Amino acid sequence: MSYRKLVLLLLAWVCGLPSPAQTAPPLLLTHALVVNPRTQQVQRRCLLVREGRVQRVARRPPAGYHGQRLSLAGCYLVPTLSDLHVHALGNYGPNDYLDGLTPAQVARHQLYCGVGHVLDLFNDEARILAWRDQQRPGLAGGAVVYCAGPALTCTGGHGTEYPGLATRLVNTPAEARAQVTALAARRPDVVKVVYDHAVPTVPTMSRATMVACLATARSLGIPTVVHVGTWADVAEALQAGATAITHVPLAPLPPAVAELFAQSGAYFIPALTAQLDFADLATDMAQDSTVRALTSPGLRQAYRDTARYDRSTRWLLRWQRGQRATVLRNVQLLSERGVPIVAGTDAGNSGTLHGYSLHRELALLRLAGLSAWQVLAASSTCAGQLLHQHWGVEVGDEASFLVLRQSPLTNPAALLHFRLLVQQGYVHERASLQPGRP
Numbered sequence: 001m002s003y004r005k006l007v008l009l010l011l012a013w014v015c016g017l018p019s020p021a022q023t024a025p026p027l028l029l030t031h032a033l034v035v036n037p038r039t040q041q042v043q044r045r046c047l048l049v050r051e052g053r054v055q056r057v058a059r060r061p062p063a064g065y066h067g068q069r070l071s072l073a074g075c076y077l078v079p080t081l082s083d084l085h086v087h088a089l090g091n092y093g094p095n096d097y098l099d100g101l102t103p104a105q106v107a108r109h110q111l112y113c114g115v116g117h118v119l120d121l122f123n124d125e126a127r128i129l130a131w132r133d134q135q136r137p138g139l140a141g142g143a144v145v146y147c148a149g150p151a152l153t154c155t156g157g158h159g160t161e162y163p164g165l166a167t168r169l170v171n172t173p174a175e176a177r178a179q180v181t182a183l184a185a186r187r188p189d190v191v192k193v194v195y196d197h198a199v200p201t202v203p204t205m206s207r208a209t210m211v212a213c214l215a216t217a218r219s220l221g222i223p224t225v226v227h228v229g230t231w232a233d234v235a236e237a238l239q240a241g242a243t244a245i246t247h248v249p250l251a252p253l254p255p256a257v258a259e260l261f262a263q264s265g266a267y268f269i270p271a272l273t274a275q276l277d278f279a280d281l282a283t284d285m286a287q288d289s290t291v292r293a294l295t296s297p298g299l300r301q302a303y304r305d306t307a308r309y310d311r312s313t314r315w316l317l318r319w320q321r322g323q324r325a326t327v328l329r330n331v332q333l334l335s336e337r338g339v340p341i342v343a344g345t346d347a348g349n350s351g352t353l354h355g356y357s358l359h360r361e362l363a364l365l366r367l368a369g370l371s372a373w374q375v376l377a378a379s380s381t382c383a384g385q386l387l388h389q390h391w392g393v394e395v396g397d398e399a400s401f402l403v404l405r406q407s408p409l410t411n412p413a414a415l416l417h418f419r420l421l422v423q424q425g426y427v428h429e430r431a432s433l434q435p436g437r438p
């Protein structure tokens with residue numbers, strides 16, 4: 001059977017969306033150049049997929065297998081990408097322009113860009129948890145969404161400034177214990193805590209309250225992600241046992257904090273895109289075909305019309321320019337110390353686009369000195385570890401892959417313009433994943 005016929009057959013077979021709790025039939029992917037971010041090796045291998053997971057990896061097809069096959073000779077196979085810092089609310093742009101999106105639409109935008117897993121780190125609690133629960137047994141046509149639900153913060157703290165978006169307030173250690181315990185009943189994938197002394201006029205929870213949030217979450221077995229503003233915030237969150245830190249403080253990294261971070265085993269989600277990428281995204285608005293597919297004409301116009309940027313947009317641009325060198329250097333130093341770096345974009349903020357910006361984040365991580373292998377791990381295997389998930393290309397890993405025409409190690413653009421996407425054993429062509437325009 002020709003490759004084209006086989007692909008058509010496979011596409012017919014996966015046509016439409018898998019219904020909940022349905023698992024894909026067995027699938028043999030043959031002769032792919034398998035790119036393994038864990039071992040940093042590229043090897044020609046055959047992968048047997050059953051029930052959405054890799055069951056066997058071998059040099060040759062297994063004898064006696066008679067199920068579906070897909071020849072990937074000449075193609076590279078990598079894990080799908082992941083973005084562990086998003087807000088599935090829509091795409092904000094200059095002058096508060098918003099392409100509003102539901103969590104389901106965000107998930108579709110992400111998958112179209114090769115992002116198979118996202119972690120929402122603050123959203124409407126009921127809405128995002130309901131979507132996560134509805135999606136979890138099946139795939140519902142988008143990236144698999146993990147979520148925090150609310151961001152735990154103090155009265156008047158960061159996270160309380162968004163009209164129409166309520167969150168859980170914690171002002172004392174007792175409230176922290178009560179709120180984390182109540183939230184745990186809804187099974188969040190992580191607990192998100194805001195501990196941020198960067199802006200003196202914006203209050204933040206006390207250190208004792210932050211410690212109680214993290215201790216309670218830990219006792220309940222839930223990973224924690226702490227939004228920070230200063231290096232002192234980072235140090236205190238690490239001492240309290242944070243699983244991950246997100247955002248890059250703007251001051252140069254103190255050596256003692258670098259040491260503490262490296263010793264702690266905690267993950268770092270810099271989210272460089274939200275801190276650095278507005279100007280470059282504005283340029284892409286005019287040129288990139290993927291950006292055009294994911295945005296409304298109004299949003300693109302808002303980015304392009306630089307003369308009409310309002311005060312807060314102009315402030316954002318100046319803020320980003322001023323911090324660029326130090327922020328990249330801080331990430332480089334932590335990476336060199338062996339701190340596990342995880343890709344996240346903070347998509348949902350101005351200067352980012354769901355899905356597309358993950359590729360910008362990978363480029364920024366390269367600028368910060370990470371190797372091509374480290375960048376791939378940051379958006380697949382390493383990210384999976386943070387959430388206790390098996391994302392990769394080895395036996396037992398979730399069978400979610402991108403099939404590429406070129407090596408992602410030498411041509412990262414191949415990751416965005418993938419040939420096929422396999423999600424838990426279901427095969428999709430990129431064009432079939434294109435979402436409707438906002």
Ligand SMILES: [Zn+2]
Pocket residue numbers: 085086087121122346
């Ligand atoms: Zn965020």
